Amino acid sequence: MDKPDQYRALTPEELGARLAAVPAIAERVGADPANWKVQEVGDGNLNLVFIVEGPLGTVIVKQALPYVRLVGDSWPLPLYRAYYENHALVRQAERDPGAVPEIYHFDEVQALIVMEFLAPHKILRRKLIDGETVDGLGGFLGRFCARTAFRGSELSMKSADKKQDVGLFSGNVEIPAITEALVFTDPYFGAEMNHHTEGLDPVVEQLRSDAQLKARVQRLLMKFASNTETMVHGDLHSGSIMSTDSDSRVIDPEFVQYGPMGFDLGMLTANFLMAYFSQPAHRSAGELESYQDWILAVVEETLAEFDAEFRRLWDTERTGMLYPASLFEDQGHASHEACAALLAEIRAEALGFCGIEMHRRTLSLAHNADFEDIEDTGLKRRLEARNLAMGADLIRTAETLGNTKELLDLARLYNAKDVL
Numbered sequence: 001m002d003k004p005d006q007y008r009a010l011t012p013e014e015l016g017a018r019l020a021a022v023p024a025i026a027e028r029v030g031a032d033p034a035n036w037k038v039q040e041v042g043d044g045n046l047n048l049v050f051i052v053e054g055p056l057g058t059v060i061v062k063q064a065l066p067y068v069r070l071v072g073d074s075w076p077l078p079l080y081r082a083y084y085e086n087h088a089l090v091r092q093a094e095r096d097p098g099a100v101p102e103i104y105h106f107d108e109v110q111a112l113i114v115m116e117f118l119a120p121h122k123i124l125r126r127k128l129i130d131g132e133t134v135d136g137l138g139g140f141l142g143r144f145c146a147r148t149a150f151r152g153s154e155l156s157m158k159s160a161d162k163k164q165d166v167g168l169f170s171g172n173v174e175i176p177a178i179t180e181a182l183v184f185t186d187p188y189f190g191a192e193m194n195h196h197t198e199g200l201d202p203v204v205e206q207l208r209s210d211a212q213l214k215a216r217v218q219r220l221l222m223k224f225a226s227n228t229e230t231m232v233h234g235d236l237h238s239g240s241i242m243s244t245d246s247d248s249r250v251i252d253p254e255f256v257q258y259g260p261m262g263f264d265l266g267m268l269t270a271n272f273l274m275a276y277f278s279q280p281a282h283r284s285a286g287e288l289e290s291y292q293d294w295i296l297a298v299v300e301e302t303l304a305e306f307d308a309e310f311r312r313l314w315d316t317e318r319t320g321m322l323y324p325a326s327l328f329e330d331q332g333h334a335s336h337e338a339c340a341a342l343l344a345e346i347r348a349e350a351l352g353f354c355g356i357e358m359h360r361r362t363l364s365l366a367h368n369a370d371f372e373d374i375e376d377t378g379l380k381r382r383l384e385a386r387n388l389a390m391g392a393d394l395i396r397t398a399e400t401l402g403n404t405k406e407l408l409d410l411a412r413l414y415n416a417k418d419v420l
Contacts, residue, residue, distance in 0.1 A: 007079060007110055010048055010063050012038045019052075019061065024105035024114055029054035046077070046254070051117065058119070059104060064111035064254075071193075071365075077174055081254045082111035084172040088256035089115075091165075091231060095151040099144050100250050118249055121242035125369055128238055128275040129282050131291055135246040138301025141268060144250055145236075145302070146309035149261045149346075152231035154320040156313070162320075166228045166258045176225075176257045179234065183356060184221035187363040188214050196363050197371075199381045203388050203419060204363060216395050220352045228258035236264040237271040237357075239369075262346040265306060266353030270391075271368070272299045273354070273411055274361060277387045278370035281379055292415070296408045303404050307343055314339045351398035351407070358391030385419035 010018065016033025019025050029036060029052055037053040046068060050061040064082040068075040086106045093100050105114035127134065154162050186194055188208055196204060207213065233240070234255030242249050276295045283291050314335070318325070323342075328335035361368045362384050371387075374380035390410060394401070401407060 007066075009065060010050065010061070010112075012040050012050065015050060015052065015061065019114075022105055022107075022114065025052065025059060025061075028057050028059050028104065030056045046081075058117040060101070060115050060117050062113045062115065079111035081172065081175050082106075082113060083108050084169060084175070084256050085252070085254035086113055087168065088231070088233070088253035089113075091152065092148055092233075092250065092253065096144050096147040099140070099147075100253075118242050118251075121244055121247070121249065123239055124241040124243050124248070125238035125271075125275070127243060128272075128295070129278075129370060129373060131283055131287060133245070133291075133294055134243045134248060137243065137248060138298040139305045140248045141241070141298075142302040142305025142307075143309045145265045145268065146306045146313065148233070149230045149264070150310055150313040150317065152258075153229055153261065154322045156317050156320050159321045165231065169231065169257055172257055175255050176234065179255060180221060180225060182364045182366065183360045184217055184224065186365070187356075187359040188217060191364070193365040194363055195365075195367075197381045197384055198377060199420070200362075200384060200388070203385050207359065207363075207388065207392060210392070213392060213395055216352065216398075217356055220349070220356060223260050223349065224263060224353075227260045229261045230258065232257060232259040232263045234259070234263070236268045237368075238275060239271075260346075260349055260353075262348075262350035263353050265303075265346070266350035267357050268302065269299055269350065270354040270357035270361070271370075272302075273390065274358060274368055274370050274387055276411060277383050277390075277415060278368075278374065281374040281376065281383060296411060300404050300408060303347075303407075310343060310346075311336075311339055348399045348401075351394050351401055355391040355394030355398070358387050358394070362388055382418065382420060386414045386417060389417070389419045390414040 015038050016036050020031070020033040035054050039051045039053075041049050041051055046065065048063045048065060052059050052061055062082075064077075064079045066076060066079055067073040068077050086103060089100050089103055093102070101116040101118060103113060103115050106112070122132075124134070124137075150156055152162075152165075157165075181191075182193075185191070233250065233253045234257055235252065236250065240250060240252040242251055272295055276292055279288055279292050279295070314323075318335075323335055323338055325335075327333075328338070362371065371380055371384055374383070393410060393414075401410070
């Protein structure tokens with residue numbers, strides 16, 4: 001590898017020579033880089049990603065760039081995000097074993113992670129666009145969100161350990177700042193990097209003129225920036241999940257920070273709802289209803305499994321300083337009502353975050369392929385308008401929307417509605 005003060009971005013041509021001496025690669029791919037096949041693959045907005053294949057097997061090599069790849073070097077970004085991604089993956093693997101790729105090697109100076117190659121897994125967003133289903137998807141995601149939320153909090157962790165972890169991740173400053181701007185702020189005014197589909201202006205102007213709605217969004221931003229309840233993935237969406245027809249893994253937690261328990265759940269729900277609203281552009285009339293029903297069933301299962309797993313962990317792993325048995329069970333008091341109240345609070349915040357994410361993916365810098373792949377501008381505009389309108393409804397009614405059935409009924413209502 002390079003000397004400690006010599007970070008250099010990898011290229012497919014140089015990768016073999018630079019990484020051949022790394023034991024974690026050689027023992028899984030092969031010792032002779034002449035026998036390696038190196039393929040650079042797209043990784044969204046930020047990083048370099050390579051598939052390295054050899055006679056012994058295949059690995060993924062992911063390297064941070066010192067800028068936002070989507071924009072270019074005019075937007076610098078610190079390399080330390082790889083350090084936090086590595087720490088996040090280690091903790092997620094501990095808190096939900098088997099849910100994330102295995103890490104083989106980490107080089108802090110080169111901002112480089114070598115990890116398990118997932119095959120025949122495919123990015124979930126693409127599977128949703130292509131009309132493919134995944135068995136057990138909602139259960140997996142609900143358990144992942146519940147386990148990482150509960151086990152990363154002082155419901156489970158020793159307070160000193162959790163505070164130490166908060167201190168470690170608090171150094172990840174620039175990446176959460178992207179979320180604070182692009183997700184919570186930019187969609188609601190004419191930010192420089194915003195863009196939206198031609199003809200959406202009436203809906204956009206209505207959102208930006210609603211001071212009450214913007215105040216709700218800013219309150220949720222305050223909670224996101226100030227509340228260190230648990231370690232959150234920070235960017236959990238269908239592009240950060242890889243699946244086969246029956247197995248899934250969560251990837252790319254470089255937006256990790258300590259934040260509200262409902263954040264990941266809300267972001268995830270939003271991306272399923274956007275997939276749902278986009279389906280008329282991707283499915284034939286004969287396939288549309290059944291596939292949209294499947295997407296909503298995944299949302300229902302995710303939320304139900306989150307609640308069920310959270311309650312199970314509450315009963316079996318509540319060993320932290322919060323809601324201790326000494327205040328409840330040891331005095332003969334059931335704590336189930338306290339758990340239900342906390343889950344209701346998490347759900348309300350999740351729905352608010354969900355609505356905001358539905359706005360930012362349509363109005364801010366980084367859009368979803370669910371809508372962006374639609375070539376018919378008129379159809380795209382109509383579907384995005386439904387998405388924006390429901391997002392606003394969720395932000396306004398997050399605390400009063402009673403249950404999952406009401407959420408899914410609201411989605412069906414907007415799916416049949418002409419907003420423009």
